[in-house]
Amino acid sequence: MPYEKLTMAQALNQALRDAMRADDTVLMFGEDVGALGGVFRITDGLTAEFGEERCFDTPLAEAGIVGMAVGLAMNGMRPVVEMQFDAFGYPAFEQVVSHVAKMRNRTRGKVTLPMVIRMPYAGGIGGVEHHCDSSESYYAHTPGLTVVAPATVSDAYTLLRRAIEFPDPVIFMEPKKLYWAKEEVDLSVEEPGIGTAVVRREGGDATLIAYGPSVPIAMEAAEAAAAEGRQLQVVDVRSIVPFDDETVCAAVRSTGRAVVVAEASGFASVSSEIVARVTERCFHSLAAPIRRVTGFDIPYPPPKLERHQLPGVDRILDAVDTLQWEDS
């Protein structure tokens, strides 16, 4: 029976398990990933199955974790590391930007780093300071990195498998709010790989472009819009870098109107990039400027105020309302 109901956390766990079974150079390490199985249980049971040489805890030092992964990857291993929360990856930022991203380029392809850095990111979990950041823009802006952002349970599985098999370093953004999301999935089905966006919902009036935790919100907004008589198309970006211009632009051209939805604060963000490149390519198909629904340009709020920061159905529909419908 290929279909099973899995949470995203379980799908990620299965992906790690299957990857480690398929290739014994795959290692999984970080803080609390061993005996505890990870604070979100993503690595649950891996040490038990594969032993401490393959899935293990490290000292509490993110720069050390990433730096060590660089060395391991240089010498025949495929390390998968976890930054416990996206914002706690900042101590490792120099290692990522100066070495993980640059090694292939620096050595003219002689030294390449097949490694994955997994980060639970984004908010919506009522977390105290530092636990709900969305830092994907920093990584997307760094040439040499591949940045992947699954939104569905089956994509979590597929894209993590692909990321681990990828010849270059991948920053794997895991939408922690969706760890408990459950879907019926058939893990044997090949989903599109890294670099491909997917249209999740068809609609002729306007296109919502989203990634990660914003995709389910966009889908909800599309449902609400349908009840109001407007058909919204939803595109799941899936792969921030490399970005699938073709699919996204074809979608926008088919409707002529678009809204980009993302949690991260808007200024100089991934959503800024999406708007710029889609506008460049689809200018003549546009009946209205492309709108963005993003976080405000403020530090992520405390739990009691977080709902104001996150894109919600209402804010998305308000943005859709501004797409110059009276000019049809």
Next chain:
Amino acid sequence: MSGTQTFLLPDLGEGLTEAEIVRWLVAVGDVVAVDAPVAEVETAKSIVEVPSPYAGVVAELHGPEGSTIDVGKPLITIGTLTPAETYRQEEKAGSGNVLIGYGTPESTGPGRRRKPRPSVASAPVTALAGAGRGVPLVVSPLVRRMARDGGVDLRQVDGSGAGGVIVRRDVEAALSARAEEPVVVEETVESRTGLKELQRVPMSGFRKAVASTLSRSRREIPEATTWVDVDATELLALRESLRSATDAGPGLLALMARFVVAGLKKYPELNGFVDTERQELVQYDGVNLGLAAQTERGLVVPAVADAHLLTARGLDAEIRRLTTAARDGRLTAHELTCGSFTLNNYGSFGVDGSAAIINHPQVAILGVGRIIDRPWVVDGQLAIRKLTQLSLVFDHRVCDGGTAAAFLRFVADAFESPSSILADL
């Protein structure tokens, strides 16, 4: 279960010494949260709800409803969970408390929960004070291009949108109002003829586009013409018979169109295009019937899409719609270019026949001239009948004269005897 906690009846105030259990709100085995009400007890003055200070599973209720309990005596015993047990339960149920926060919020219902903004103009226009007339404000690139293609100078257009933004309506209005203004040239003598130039009329973008298509048609298509005189008396009678007090019925043009569509079904060679690249003659499955319409701008030929799926009444409605749209300058690009065959009713000009120019890349055009009384022979006798001339101009590459004539004959027979043609409709 890791232990039990017994809750003693607290002093509920006013120096109470006992209270009667009016109603239990939980039963043994129920899971209760901290502060969840577990019982209603009656004091001297009122009924009070008692909340549980413990979370866990109800183990024992210390008295049936109606019994009295002293203050300080056991009221309820609850089996409590350790924090780890509680956390594990929460974890299984979904996020619950996460390591560092409250957890994911409950999902709100579907749909909007906020009133939409009152509709203001959406264009976020801030007029630049004191700035010269730079690039005119246009609502979208689409409209800007519309203007460019139509040869409209946006600097001459007044925007009716908020902040003076030029919107689609404004450009459409400009396109249809745009007259070719003749320019009087002073005293220029043209050398070849020795005549003075009366005026020079600039060719608008529209005019240029039309000229280009016409030239191309003549250049590329080896066309031939065949014509026939048709007794349309019966057709006119049919048209009148469909008119009643309450229903105007389909117009004459709609009826003609219906017959033409039927004819094209029989002779699909005349409804297609020549694929010169692949050297193939393509026939369409379905007809987009173009109808020539005269507008202030000039002649436009919008097409009724999927005309083969419409009844005469349906065609009538579409024809009227397109005509109105053409006059208002509101035809879409698709409507203007999707035709597969053209029906050209120039009878209103008062002429009979015409060697019309085929609307490239179509392969044929059927012209209908004026309908007037003429002497005709009916059953061997002279009669005055309603005569009209049908002219078929066709691309000789797609068929020979026999086919063209057969199509023309079919339509002519339909006009002359609509009822007999019904058998093949």
Next chain:
Amino acid sequence: MTTVEERLLPSADPVQLVDEHGVRHDNPQYGMPAPEALVDGYAQLVVGRRINDQASALVRQGRLAVYPSSHGQEACQVAATMVLGEQDWLFPTYRDTVSIVSRGVDPIETLTLLRGDWHSGYDPYERKVAPQATPLATQLVHAVGVAHAARLKGEDTVVMALCGDGATSEGDFHEALNFAAVFKAPVVFFIQNNEYAISVPLARQTVAPSLAHKGIGYGMPGERADGNDLAGLLSVLGAAVGRARAGEGPQLVEAHTYRVQAHTNADDATRYRNDAEVAPWLERDPLKRLDAYLSAEGLLDDVRRGEAAAAADKIAAELRDGLMQEVSPDPAELFAHLYATPTPQLKEQAAFLQDELSREEA
């Protein structure tokens, strides 16, 4: 003439003045604190324990988002502030609620972070307590800066910088100690080694002979103390603060204690340790032993115990009352504290949110 090793390396065994049975052990280097200090300390331990337990209960009632408890570590919490003067600074982590309250910060303000109303609820300058740090070890470097500024100004401030065993693996720990030593900054780096960083035990964090041994690498004296012995801690920390204040540079103190409960209420410790490991530490409880010692010395009677319990009840009630109230933070604040002068962009965004809220259906 003391050697470098003697001067900088910690004692062979952690300093202990009162053992788990309440029995006194004298130490040539570290004298027993005055009885009044110990009695006062005892009362603070009782209050601290109640804060921990009341806050933990309030999480279960949904009044706090999370509470990382210092249950069992109260001796460290209280000693850290008892040795400080008004001119000194405390740099706490997210687990040091009791320390912050014992420094005099209002308890409800202290819990603002954990309640989720804002990222910090008190004015750091009022009691010279830095905001509670969530990322590990980052605050240690800040502590060095504050200490150095004081020295430049000629003030006799000492900074008490708290961190856990896990934090000693972070790069910022190394950089902070090195800078402090090179600049001779008056900082006491106080490591509460409770043997766990969430699920990772000390043995995986380091194989140094002790965390206090790390001091010598920076030219900094390191000392280790029994983290559940208030008397020993007062003495060791007091001495460290004294040396720093006298201009002898930074000090490293490691307290050996234990995280009796889980990392927070939302952690399942049974996944990585068993109850048998925890049990002995319950016997080493700081309140128990101090109670036993003070009773034996005739310094603690039921009256005094009653007073301490009353103070504990009072603060527990304060916490309950304060946290039971529904106080919703104002969304407008989100845009208020970015810059001295809000940018046009922020004003726009604030207006945008205002508009949204005005259209909210009740």
